[in-house]
Amino acid sequence: xxxxxxxxxxxxIHPPYQATEYKSTILRASSxxxxxxxxxxxxxxxxxFNDFKLGVLDHDLTKNAIIDGEPIxxxxxxxxxxxxxxxxxxxxxxxxxxxxxxxxxxxxxVDQHNAPLDPNFLGTGRCMTDTHGNYKFYTxxxxxxxxxxxxxxxxxxxIHFSLFGGDISSRLITQMYFPGDPLLEYDPIYNAIPKRGxxxxxxxxxxxxxxxxxxxxxxxxxxxxxxxxxxFKNK
Amino acid sequence: xxxxxxxxxxxxxxxxxxxxxxxxYGYNFRSWVDNKMSEDANAINIYGKVYDGEGQTINDxxxxxxxxxxxxxxxxxxxxxxxxxxxxxxxxxxxxxxxKQAPFINVIIFMRGQLLHSYTxxxxxxxxxxxEKDSILQSVSKERRQTLIANKTEKGYExxxxxxxxxxxxxxxx
Ligand SMILES: [Fe+2]
Numbered sequence: 001x002x003x004x005x006x007x008x009x010x011x012x013i014h015p016p017y018q019a020t021e022y023k024s025t026i027l028r029a030s031s032x033x034x035x036x037x038x039x040x041x042x043x044x045x046x047x048x049f050n051d052f053k054l055g056v057l058d059h060d061l062t063k064n065a066i067i068d069g070e071p072i073x074x075x076x077x078x079x080x081x082x083x084x085x086x087x088x089x090x091x092x093x094x095x096x097x098x099x100x101x102x103x104x105x106x107x108x109x110v111d112q113h114n115a116p117l118d119p120n121f122l123g124t125g126r127c128m129t130d131t132h133g134n135y136k137f138y139t140x141x142x143x144x145x146x147x148x149x150x151x152x153x154x155x156x157x158x159i160h161f162s163l164f165g166g167d168i169s170s171r172l173i174t175q176m177y178f179p180g181d182p183l184l185e186y187d188p189i190y191n192a193i194p195k196r197g198x199x200x201x202x203x204x205x206x207x208x209x210x211x212x213x214x215x216x217x218x219x220x221x222x223x224x225x226x227x228x229x230x231x232f233k234n235k
Numbered sequence: 236x237x238x239x240x241x242x243x244x245x246x247x248x249x250x251x252x253x254x255x256x257x258x259x260y261g262y263n264f265r266s267w268v269d270n271k272m273s274e275d276a277n278a279i280n281i282y283g284k285v286y287d288g289e290g291q292t293i294n295d296x297x298x299x300x301x302x303x304x305x306x307x308x309x310x311x312x313x314x315x316x317x318x319x320x321x322x323x324x325x326x327x328x329x330x331x332x333x334x335k336q337a338p339f340i341n342v343i344i345f346m347r348g349q350l351l352h353s354y355t356x357x358x359x360x361x362x363x364x365x366x367e368k369d370s371i372l373q374s375v376s377k378e379r380r381q382t383l384i385a386n387k388t389e390k391g392y393e394x395x396x397x398x399x400x401x402x403x404x405x406x407x408x409x
Contacts (some may be wrong), residue, residue: 013240013243014243017350019354026348027287028348028398030399036408037371037407037408042339043409045301054312065264083239084239086238094267096254098253108253122263124253126267162247169409172242190245192350193245193260196240197240
């Protein structure tokens with residue numbers, strides 16, 4: 001804990017709370033300055049996943065919801081490393097992912113997009129980082145989908161990620177995008193990210209991650225806020 | 236020190252429920268966490284709503300609670316889309332005071348329309364003495380301090396979150 005520095009969100013990288021092009025922020029973004037606190041015992045810790053039991057198929061979205069056949073779409077494998085800001089691996093941390101199916105449709109009940117559901121695809125899963133901070137999961141490449149933000153608004157292909165890291169200040173929810181997506185330039189959610197941060201959310205196609213005759217490979221490394229090498233153990 | 240750049244945050248969006256809170260919302264996927272943080276006989280109930288800038292309750296927020304008083308480390312998660320009037324509720328232990336500071340619970344708030352999550356704290360209205368001396372509570376202006384204090388009611392503790400407006404909740408940079 002010797003290197004503990006009360007580092008904050010880097011607002012040259014993170015999107016602001018208020019980003020009016022993304023209309024839902026207008027009534028939901030807080031408007032007063034954040035109150036800065038020193039971390040106490042509670043902020044220096046967070047849920048620990050050392051004994052966490054994943055389901056056998058939790059990391060394989062191509063198989064974890066099969067009813068009567070394979071899900072439709074392009075199989076992909078997503079792999080990456082989770083580190084802190086010093087580049088030290090964050091081991092044994094939980095990643096949760098969720099996404100639309102290949103047609104751009106979410107299983108979520110409020111998704112009204114007129115594209116087919118896939119009976120064999122739920123679109124959610126989870127995995128853990130190993131001792132080197134590496135993670136890997138299999139899925140179907142998500143489709144683009146329309147949304148109501150403005151006329152002819154479409155979200156680029158993306159996978160939602162949720163991560164914890166060493167303490168509650170490293171908590172992160174984000175979205176992974178795909179290289180060369182023409183919709184990125186029109187997306188107010190992606191474009192709310194300052195210039196310096198933008199390319200950090202675009203995965204890279206990686207032939208060495210690609211599995212022959214099975215799935216295209218994408219690499220997506222994640223850096224969580226914090227300088228602490230080892231997660232605080234609380235159990 | 237040469238630091239790596241933090242991965243930018245993006246919104247949780249409207250469709251997180253089947254991935255992050257599947258059982259609560261009735262999806263066929265295992266949940267690893269819910270709003271029952273403690274089954275102890277002395278557990279308390281904390282409930283409330285999240286309001287937008289027009290005073291409407293928000294039905295697609297996800298609330299996470301974390302508390303660590305040195306004795307108990309408890310984590311809970313709940314969405315505002317299944318209970319009447321878009322309420323959230325948690326069952327947990329009331330934390331103990333640490334270093335003579337007032338007991339509190341950390342809150343992490345996610346929702347569509349938030350590109351970056353928010354942090355606040357739940358303090359307790361029946362802890363007047365400690366609240367009066369708590370250095371963090373006292374660092375907040377008196378008018379805004381009330382937004383951090385859950386009110387004891389017959390049903391437990393009520394803690395409402397206002398994203399904007401005259402009652403805007405105090406959010407922290409931790
Ligand atoms: Fe999405």
